[in-house]
Amino acid sequence: MDHTNCSTCCSSTATLVTNCTCGRDRTASGNPAYHPDSDTHKNARTNSIPLEAVSVAVDADYLTKKLSDNESITSSEPAPSYEGFLGYYELYRDFVFQFIKRNKAVFVYILLGTLLGAYIGYLTYVCVKNFERAQYLLWGTVAVVGLVIYFKLVKPVLVASPYYLAMKSGLKEGFTENIQKWARIGLLLAFVIGMGIFLGIDAYHDPxxxxxxxxxxxxxxxxxxxxxxxxxxxxxxxxxxxxxxxxxxxxxxxxxxxxxxxxxxxxxxxxxxxxxxxxxxxxxxxxxxxxxxxxxxxxxxxxxxxxxxxxxxxxxxxxxxxxxxxxxxxxxxxxxxxxxxxxxxxxxxxxxxxxxxxxxxxxxxxxxxxxxxxxxxxxxxxxxxxxxxxxxxxxxxxxxxxxxxxxxxxxxxxxxxxxxxxxxxxxxxxxxxxxxxxxxxxxxxxxxxxxVQAIAGILAMLICATAFLKLVDAVLSFLGGLADVQDLTLAMISGYVFWPIAFLMGVDQQECYTIGQLLGFKTFINEFVAYEQLGKLATPLSNKGKIIATYALCGFxxxxxxxxxxxxxxxxxxxxxxxxxxxxxxxxxxxxxxxxxxxxxxxxxxxxxxxxxxxxxxxxxxxxxxxxxxxxxxxxx
Structure with missing residues (x-):
């Protein structure tokens, strides 16, 4: 079958025909190969004919490669001319940058090695100068190095080891579901017994x-x-x-x-x-x-x-x-x-x-x-x-x-x-x-x-929550006054409602009412207001009460x-x-x-x-x- 428009490099027809009159073969997809040396394309480049105006079905892979090789086709910036003294400087600079880019991994290792050597020298110097002052930095460095060695060197080798895989497979086969069930029960009993013994001894004088x-x-x-x-x-x-x-x-x-x-x-x-x-x-x-x-x-x-x-x-x-x-x-x-x-x-x-x-x-x-x-x-x-x-x-x-x-x-x-x-x-x-x-x-x-948005929201919430709390307290105080109940507020109600919970948490009885109030602030408003009220307490809490309150309020x-x-x-x-x-x-x-x-x-x-x-x-x-x-x-x- 003859190709239509053969003079323009076989631009139309999807039939695969070899030995075309233009001297080029079609691609396996039925589209003609891109012929950069054909007269048509030479003329297109010479006369600045737009690429889309050339009647040619271009091979997609080849076009992608050409576009990546010649960025001037897709970029609005002209290609560098490298003229004059500064042009030569630009030429050598681009060459150096391309060389670094091609050998990026090598230069990264060189940079990291230099920084590591400098850090080791600094660490050695400060440890020799005053070990007691620098020991925290040393132990932190040792921990980080240990983690890096394990996850980057030891673990990949261990996981890929046939001995590890065989042992893992053997453990799966050996520990059947029934054995795993009894092992969990045994661990649970051991924990309960151990916890009971510890608490019995530890709380003997403080039941x-x-x-x-x-x-x-x-x-x-x-x-x-x-x-x-x-x-x-x-x-x-x-x-x-x-x-x-x-x-x-x-x-x-x-x-x-x-x-x-x-x-x-x-x-x-x-x-x-x-x-x-x-x-x-x-x-x-x-x-x-x-x-x-x-x-x-x-x-x-x-x-x-x-x-x-x-x-x-x-x-x-x-x-x-x-x-x-x-x-x-x-x-x-x-x-x-x-x-x-x-x-x-x-x-x-x-x-x-x-x-x-x-x-x-x-x-x-x-x-x-x-x-x-x-x-x-x-x-x-x-x-x-x-x-x-x-x-x-x-x-x-x-x-x-x-x-x-x-x-x-x-x-x-x-x-x-x-x-x-x-x-x-x-x-x-x-x-x-x-x-x-x-x-x-x-x-x-x-x-x-x-x-910034979160801060604005928190400040707005604090303004509104504080105002709303005062409004609720005013309404409750008015309603309480009608029934001859003095100082009826949300904090007072919360103190009594949450008193049993504070008592069950181990809070001393004289502090249960105060911590109950804080729990009310946390639940009905939020923990921010509760922690703020914790810092404003007229009667300070004991250390135990403060710790329990901190743990109880720590949540959204x-x-x-x-x-x-x-x-x-x-x-x-x-x-x-x-x-x-x-x-x-x-x-x-x-x-x-x-x-x-x-x-x-x-x-x-x-x-x-x-x-x-x-x-x-x-x-x-x-x-x-x-x-x-x-x-x-x-x-x-």
């Missing part, structure tokens, strides 16, 4: 502390009674979650080394956040201390969000969240999605944490969705954690409470809505969400911009957050809107009881010796302590 154990049993019993399907409760998750809480509580509240580690972490956190005050002084000075909430507390939220966004963009936060999620998955036996979400809730807020599993939310089972929503209600964000630390709350207790609330939320969620479906998520097929920022600067800018479980969760999850998973609206109040209850469960664990483990220490959370002492933290860290580093 009133066991009241908190009754509180834990009460909250778990409520979860069972209100459960959607009590017969399907996975007791492994419940027992493992309580065990993780108990062990972590021992480390934070009773082990001297653990207490020291969290004190140092809290001090380090507050030391970093002090630099937000420098920005506040630069922008708002003078007079920033006269409007502390707006000009000193809120900038801490801005700065913390800024730092978290940078850590998340470079992958450090995402990597850490995945590893913590894997530990939760291993210890509790929860699914991959709910484990990663629970880990993210320790550091991120109720709107940011679900983004780590956003692509998988439409695939979640109803029980998994319940667990994810409950985790959002039971924890606070890292930025707000930093903000509350500047309001007088000890950072170590906030950090410990947020960590302990993660397994507690999973326990209550799985009690209230047990799993009856097969999960569609697994750690093998889950990919990390890297966000939408182009680079670190873009991530930081987006975080700062979003934080309030009615205002219901709207936030509904809007957030409905946008991320519009197909699950029916399930979301059906679960949201149940998840709110799960988050609230998770906070109470964590506070009860703290009340169970805090010894009698710490109950009598009175701690005043006024702003002056807090500012003084923050300056002490700044001075100590300045001397240390």
């Amino acid at each position: 009133l502390r066991l009241r908190a154990l009754a509180g834990m049993a009460t909250f778990i019993l409520l979860g069972i009674l209100l459960s959607n399907s009590p017969g399907h409760i996975n007791w492994r998750i419940v027992a493992a979650g309580i065990a993780v809480q108990f062990v972590f509580g021992l480390i934070v509240l009773r082990w001297d080394t653990g207490k020291l580690i969290f004190e140092k972490l809290g001090d380090f956190l507050q030391w970093i956040l002090l630099f937000a005050n420098e920005g506040s002084k630069f922008v708002f000075s003078p007079g920033e201390d006269q409007h502390r909430m707006a000009f000193m507390v809120m900038p801490v939220l801005l700065f913390a969000s800024f730092l978290i966004a940078i850590l998340y963009h470079i992958g450090a936060m995402g990597w850490f969240v995945e590893k913590v999620g894997w530990v939760i998955y291993l210890c509790l036996g929860t699914t991959a999605a709910e484990s990663i979400s629970a880990a993210a809730n320790v550091f991120l807020g109720q709107t940011e944490a679900p983004l780590t599993i956003k692509p998988y939310i439409p695939l979640l089972t109803v029980s998994e969705l319940m667990a994810v929503m409950s985790g959002g209600f039971a924890t606070i964000s890292g930025s707000l954690m930093a903000t509350y630390a500047t309001m007088g709350v000890e950072a170590k207790n906030l950090l410990a409470a947020s960590v302990m609330n993660a397994p507690s939320a999973l326990v209550m969620a799985k009690l209230l809505y047990p799993e009856r479906q097969k999960s569609k998520t697994d750690f093998k097929n889950m990919k990390r969400d890297k966000g939408t920022a182009y680079n670190v600067l873009d991530a930081a800018m987006m975080a700062a911009t979003n934080s 479980a309030n009615f205002a957050s219901v709207g936030i969760q509904l809007a957030n999850f409905s946008i991320m998973a519009p197909t699950r809107k029916k399930d979301i609206t059906r679960l949201v109040l149940r998840a709110l209850f799960a988050g609230f009881t998770a906070n109470m469960l964590t506070a009860s664990m703290a009340g169970l483990l805090i010894p009698e010796s710490e109950s009598g220490t009175v701690v005043n959370l006024n702003n002056t002492s807090q500012n003084s302590s923050l300056m002490n933290f700044h001075t100590s860290f300045h001397l240390a580093f």
Whole structure:
């Protein structure tokens, strides 16, 4: 068959014919190959005929290659001419840049090697100069190097080893389902017996502390009674979650080394956040201390969000969240999605944490969705954690409470809505969400911009909440006056309503009314107002009461957050809107009881010796302590 328009390189016809009169063969697809040496194309280039005007069906792959080789075709900028002295400079500069680009990996290794060598030299120098002052930097470096060696060198070789694969396969075959079941029962009995022996010895001279154990049993019993399907409760998750809480509580509240580690972490956190005050002084000075909430507390939220966004963009936060999620998955036996979400809730807020599993939310089972929503209600964000630390709350207790609330939320969620479906998520097929920022600067800018909106919302909420609280108190006072009931307020009602809960958490009886009021502020308004009221108490709490209150208030479980969760999850998973609206109040209850469960664990483990220490959370002492933290860290580093 003859080609039509053969003189223009066989431009039409889809039939494959070889040995065309133009001397070129067609491609396998039936389209002619692009003939750069044909007269037609020479004329097209010479006469500047537009490419689309040439009657030729160009091979797509060849055109893509030519466009990538000659960017001047798609770019409005002319090709470099390299004329004159500066032209030669430009020529050699482009050559050097192209050489570096082609050997990018080599130059990256050279740069990293140079920086590593410089850091090793610096570390050696400061350790020789004053080892006691530099030891924290040394041990931190050793820990980071150990993690890098394990994950980059040891783990890939170990996982690919045939001996490891054979051992893993043998363990799966050896540990049958029946053996695994009895092994779990044995571990559960061992934990219960061990916990009973420890508490029997530890609380022998202080039996009133066991009241908190009754509180834990009460909250778990409520979860069972209100459960959607009590017969399907996975007791492994419940027992493992309580065990993780108990062990972590021992480390934070009773082990001297653990207490020291969290004190140092809290001090380090507050030391970093002090630099937000420098920005506040630069922008708002003078007079920033006269409007502390707006000009000193809120900038801490801005700065913390800024730092978290940078850590998340470079992958450090995402990597850490995945590893913590894997530990939760291993210890509790929860699914991959709910484990990663629970880990993210320790550091991120109720709107940011679900983004780590956003692509998988439409695939979640109803029980998994319940667990994810409950985790959002039971924890606070890292930025707000930093903000509350500047309001007088000890950072170590906030950090410990947020960590302990993660397994507690999973326990209550799985009690209230047990799993009856097969999960569609697994750690093998889950990919990390890297966000939408182009680079670190873009991530930081987006975080700062979003934080400004959050700060405006918080300040507006505080103004409206405070005004509404005064309005409610005025109405209640008027109604109470008609019945000869003096000083009837929302705080008074909350104090009596939540008194039994505070009592069950192990709070001393004389402080139950005060902490009950704080729980009312947390539930009916939000935890921000509750922590603010905690710092304004006319009668300061004991150290034990302050710690229990910190643990109990550390969560977004309030009615205002219901709207936030509904809007957030409905946008991320519009197909699950029916399930979301059906679960949201149940998840709110799960988050609230998770906070109470964590506070009860703290009340169970805090010894009698710490109950009598009175701690005043006024702003002056807090500012003084923050300056002490700044001075100590300045001397240390």
